[in-house]
Amino acid sequence: MAKKIGFLVNSDRCIGCHACELACKNEYQQEPEIRWRKVYPLKEDSFGRVARGFASLACNHCEDPACLKACPVIAYTKREDGIVMHSKERCIGCKNCMLACPYKVPEFNKKTKKVEKCHMCAMRQDKGEKPACVAGCPMEAISVIDIADDVAGAERSLPGFPNAAITNPTTRFIKPVVGRQVRRDA
C-alpha cells in the first residue's frame, strides 16, 4: 500500500521567519495576495507561559477532504500518496470549496478567476526533491513524514487549529516548549 505522506509542523523549532512562505512564492512566482503557505502567529499564552509562537500551514491534504466533497466539477483528486491535487482546467471558480474548507486553504485568484492551493510540490517530490517550503526552511521546522509512523511528540492539533475531526488533516504538529521565565511584571 503506498505510503501516505503529510506535513510535520514543528512549532518548537519554528521561529516564525516566513522563509517557507516566501520560498513557496519564489518557486511559483505567484501574485502577492495568493499565499499558498501562511505562517500563523499562535496566541501568546497558549502554551502555559507567554511566548512568541508560530505555526506554518499550507494545505493539510486531509484524509477526507471537504473541498473534494463540495466541488461540483470534481476538480479535486487525492493521489495515492495522499496529496490533494486541484485541477486548474476543471475549476469553474464557484468558490464552494472555499466555504467548505475549515482551514481556509483554497484561495481565489482574481486574474485566472479560479481557485488554487498548495499541492505539496507534487512535481518536485516526484523528482525526489523536497517541497520548496521544506527545502527553504532554515530551521528544518517543517518536513514531510509518513503519517503511518508516529513521530515522537507529534499531535494532530494545536490550540487555535480548527477541530481536526472535521476533515482528518494529515498535518502533524509538535508543540513549542516554553522555558523558565524570570519576569518583572508578575
Next chain:
Amino acid sequence: MSNRTFDRRTDLAKRYSLYSLFKQYYQGDWELARKAATAIQQYEPVNDNLSSQQDQNLDAAALFEYNRLFVGPGKLLAPPYESAYRNAQGLVMQEETLLVRQFYLQAGIEVSNKNAIPDDHLGLEFEFICYLLSREGERLQADDSSTANRYAALYQEFCQQHILSWVYQHCDDILAHGKTGLCRDTAISLVRFLQREEANFLSKEEFV
C-alpha cells in the same frame, strides 16, 4: 492599380504615420514626445479647443506630468508596460512580457537591448506595429498582396491579443491622473484611433 488597393495604401499610410507618432511619443524623450503629441493633434484633433492653447509654464507642467505618468522615478501613475495591467502587481519580465517576446520572435524581431528594456514597453509595441505596417506597405507596393495580407493579419492578431487588452485601461489611468491638456489629448486621440482600428478589424472580417 485598382482604386481599392490605392485606398488601402493611403489608409495604411495614415495609420502607419499615426502609429509612428505614438511610438515617438512613448519612447520617453520629452522633446520628441511633445513634438509627436502636437503632430498627433493634426491627425486626431481633440476638438475642444480649450486645451489647445499651450503657453510656457503649462508646457513645464506637461513635462513633469509626462514623467510622473510614464517615466518615474516614483511609482508610475500610468505605467506604459503591458505587464503593469496584465499581472496584479505590474511586475515586468513575467509571463506577459515573455508572450510579447515570443510574438516578436515569430516575426523575426527582438528587442535590441534585450532583458534591459522589458519587451512589452508601449514604445516597443508600437514600433513593432510600425514595422508590420511598413512591411505590409512595402509588399503592397511590390504587388505581393498575399504576403501583405499576412502582415495585416499578424498586425491584427498582435493588436487584439496585446494592445487592445490593456491600452484602454492605460489611457483611463492617464485621464484619471493627468491634468495638463497635452497628455490628456494624446490619450483621447489614442483611444479614438484604437477604437477605429478595432471597428476596422470587425468590418474587415468579412472583407478578408
Next chain:
Amino acid sequence: MKQKSVVSRRTFLKGAAATVATVSFGGTFFDFLFSGLSPAVAAETNIAELFRSACPRNCYDTCAILSTVQDGVLKKVEGDPASTYTRGTLCAKGFSYTRSVYSPDRIKYPMRQIGRGSGNWQRISWDEAYTEIAQNMLRLKREYGSTLPICLNKYSGNFDIMHYGIEGMLTSIGNTTRATGTPCWPAGIDAQTFDFGTIVCNDPEDIVNSKYLIIWGANPAWCSVHSMYFVKEAQQRGCKIVVIDPILTQTASKADLYIQIKSSTDGALALGMARYILDHNLYDGEWLAKNSKGAEEFFSYLKNNITLEWAAEKTGIPKHIIEMLAREYATTKPANIWIGYGMQRHTNGGQNVRAIDALAAVTGNIGKSGGGAQYAQLETWGFKYHAMSQTKPVNSGGKEDRAININNFGAEVLNAQDPPIKMLWIACRGPMTQDPETAVVKKAFEGMDLVVTADLFMTPTVEMSDIVLPVTTAFETPGVNVSYWHYWMSLNEQAIKPMYESKNDITIAMELSAKLNELKQGSCTFPTSGDLQEWVGKEFSEGIYKQFGIQDWKELKKGPVKAKGSLIAWQDNKFRTPSGKYELWSAEAEKYGHFPLPVYVEEMQSTEQYPLRCITPHWKLSIHSQFQNLDWMAAVNNEPHIEIHPKVAAKYHIKDNDAVKMFNDIGYITLPAKITETVSPDVVAVYETWYKNKNFNVNYTVKAIPADMGKKATGAPGIAFHDNFVAIQKV
C-alpha cells in the same frame, strides 16, 4: 502594372526573418528605421542557467545564493547548499529578490528634480547627469579652493566589497567630507577593542559545542536566522540556552531560561555575577595570571563597589537568580556569551559590553571552542580594497578628508564651516528614514546646492534629492561578499543584464571621472574604464587567498569557500592590545575618556513627562528601509504597530488595535497598538522599517544622543537608539 517581385517567394514566417534585414527602403512614406527593436539574432533559448550570487545586505548571515536564469530573465533564487552555515536556505527577504529586481517601482533612468521635494522630475541622460554633477564639483572646488564642500554619506545598503569603490570615487576627486562612523555597532567594537585589541568571534557553526550559551541582548531568530539552527542544535545536545533581553523576543521564546532585565542595566548584572564568582572562588586564576592585565584592580573594584543586592535592585532580577546564573555560567564549561548589537545602543552600551567581556575572561572561557564572548569579526575582510584606494589629484585643495559624525549627520552638515558643506552624495544609505532627528536631516538637505542619490527605489531620501541615479541590484553586477559573523566568502556573478539604464556604482565612478577630466583635465584620478569582472579580481589579496585556501578568485565560481584556519577567536591567547594580554585594565580606554576598568556607568532613566522607554529593534521582514516596500512583504504584513504591556495599556485605556500616538519633545508617530506580555511594563517596542506609502518613521522621536564609545575603532560614537523616552496616548 506589375513590378517584378525582388524577393523570392518563401513561407511567410521563415521568410520574415530573412527579409527583415532589407527592411529600410527609402523614398516611400513607409520607410522604417529600427530604434528599440532589431532583427532577431538567436532563437529563444529556454535552457535554465545557474549563477552563483550572494546577498550583500547588512546582515550576519550574508547568504550564498543560486540564481536560476532563463532567456536572460531571473526566474527564482535558492540557497546555495555548498555553504555549511546557510545549508541551502535563505530567509524571507532573500526569497523575495525577484520582486525587487523586477519591481515596477524601480527607478529606471537618471532623473533631475526641478525644485527639491517638489515631486516634479525630468528625465535626463547619464551624460547630462554627469555633466551637471561634474560642473557642480568643479564650481565648488573653484569657489572654496577644495572639494571639501562635497560630502559622502554611504554605509550599509550594500556591503559588496566592490561598493567600496564609491569611497574611492570621492578620494579620486580630492579631499572630501565623509560621514564617518556607523550607527550600528560602534560602542561594542570599541569595548572589545579595549578588551581584546579588536573584534573576533568564533565560527558560529562552533556554537553546537557550547554547553552553556547566554544570548545577551541579541535576537538571532529575526536578525541571524541561520545561527538559530546551530543554537537549536546546541540546545538539543544539552546546552542550556539563556536569553537576557528587556523584550521577550522570538529568540527568548526558544530559551531554556529567559531573564527580563531592565533595559541598559546589563553591566550591573554582569558585575553582580562577577562578584559572586569572585566570592565563591569560581574564577580561573591561572588563565587570568597568564593572559590578562588588571585582574587585581578589577577584583578590588568588585569587592569595594559591587554587591549582589545592588545588582538585583539595579537590574530588577532577584538576587537568587543572579547567584544561580553566575554559578551555572562559571561551572559549566565551555560557556559562551553572544553579545547583541541592540544591547550596546545605550549611553552606557560600551561599558556594559566590557563588563560582559570581563565575565568571559574571569571564567577563562576566552579562546575556547564553544566558549568566548561573540560579537562580530572582520578577520575575513582582508581584501586589497583596490577600488577604494585611489590617489588624490595633485591640485586638490585642503589637507585631508574631513570626517563628520554619521550619527549626528543633519546637525554636523549644517554646522560645518570653512568650507561649509554644499553638495551631498548619498549611496547605500537612507538618512531620511534611518537617521535620528529627521527634521534636522531634512533641514540639512534643504541647504545644499546639489544632492545626488544613487538608489533602487523612490525613498524619502530620494524625494529630497536633485539627481537620482538608477543603480543595479546584486544580480546585475559582479562582486564578492563576506560576512561580519560567519567565515564564508561568496562570489556574486552577474546573472542578468542591468535593467533599464541602471548602472553599477563602479561604472558610475568611471564615467564621472571621464566627464570630470573632459571638463578639466586631471581633476579626477579614478580609472575611466575597466571590465567589472577584472575589478572584482583586483580586490583579492594574497592574505585572502591563503586564508581561504584558493589560488585564484575564479575558483569561487564553483561555489562559496570557508576560511581554513583560526576559526576560534583568541585561541592562541595572543591579544592585539598594547600589552598583548586581555586588558581588564585598559590604558587605551582611559586615553579615550572612559574608565580603564569595566565599571558600571549609570543608565539613562525615563522622566516624569516621558515615562516609557521606546526600544526600536530591527523588523523581521526588512533590513532598515529595504524589502518591506516589496509587494510580497506587504502581503504578509503592511502595518507598523507599537507593542504595549497590558498593564500599561490598561492605564491609558488602550485596547488591542487602537490607534496610539507615541510622542516626545522632538516628534510623534501614530500607529495601531498590539497589547502583548512579551514586552516589559516599562518598555514599548516599535520596529524600525520603511513602509512604501505610509508616513511612518519611528526616528521622528529618536534624538541623536551619542553612545559612550565608538570613537577609537569607527571614528565616531554610536547612537543610543534605545535611550529614547516617550509618552503614549490613545488617539
Next chain:
Amino acid sequence: MMGEWALVLFTVLSQMAAGAFITLWVLDTVKGNIKEATGTFVSQGIVLAMGLGLLTSLGHLGHPLEAYRASAHFGTSWLSREVIVFGLFFFLTVVYYWQWRTGGARRLVGIIGSLVALLAVPTSGMVYVLAAIPAWNNFGPIFFFLLTAFTLGPLYTAVLLTLEQYSLEKSLFQVVIAALACSCMSYVLYLSVLISAGDVAALTGWNTMLSITFWLRLFIGWIAPLGILGYILAQQQWHSSRYVILTFALVLIGELLGRELFYASAVALTMFGL
C-alpha cells in the same frame, strides 16, 4: 463572508419559484377554478422567475460558460445535486407551462413538479450546512430556505392571479401569515441560540443583531407585511390587488435582506484566532 449578490438573487428567486409552483398546483387541484389563460400566465411567471434565478447564479461563477459541468459530482457534492434538482425543476416548470397552454394533462406534471420543488429547496439549503461554518452547521439553512419558499411563493402566485382578476382565497393569506410569523419567531430564536452558544457562533449572532440590515429586514420583511395582511383579513380586502402586490414587494425585499444577512453571517472557523 460572501455577501455575493448573485447567490442572494439565485436562492431567493428559485425558492420563490418553487413555492409559487406548489401554490399554483394546490389551488388548481383543490379549487380547480383557474381558467386556462390565467394558469398559463401564472405558470409563465414561474418559468420566468426560475429562469432568471438560474441566470443570476452564473454571475457568481469565475467561468459561467462552463457551469454546465457543475452537475458532475452529484455523488458527494450538494452543489451538484442542487444544480441537477433545480435544473429538473426548471424543466418541469416549462412542461407545466406547456400543459397549461395546450390544455394537456397537467395534474401529473404538477404533482411531480411540486415534489421536485419540495426536494430542491432543502437540497439548496444543504449546500450551506458546513462544519467549517458553525453558524450554518445546523437545520437553519434548510428551515429558512423553506420558509422563504412558503412566504414568497404563495404571494408571487397571488400577485400573478390578481393580475388576471382571479378572486383570491382567504386561506392563501392565512398560510402566508403563518409562514411569516413562524419565520420571524424562529429567526429571533435562532439568533438567541447563536449568541448564547459562545465564541465564533456568538460573534455571528452579535454581528447580525447589530447590523442595520437586520432591523430593516425585521420591519420591511415581517412587521409591515404582517400588519397589512392582518388589515386585509380584518377588512375582507383580499381581493384588491393593490394590497397583495404591496405585501409581495415588502416580503420580497425582506427576503433579499434576510438572505444578505445569512451570507454575511457566515463567520468561518478562525485559524489561531485570525
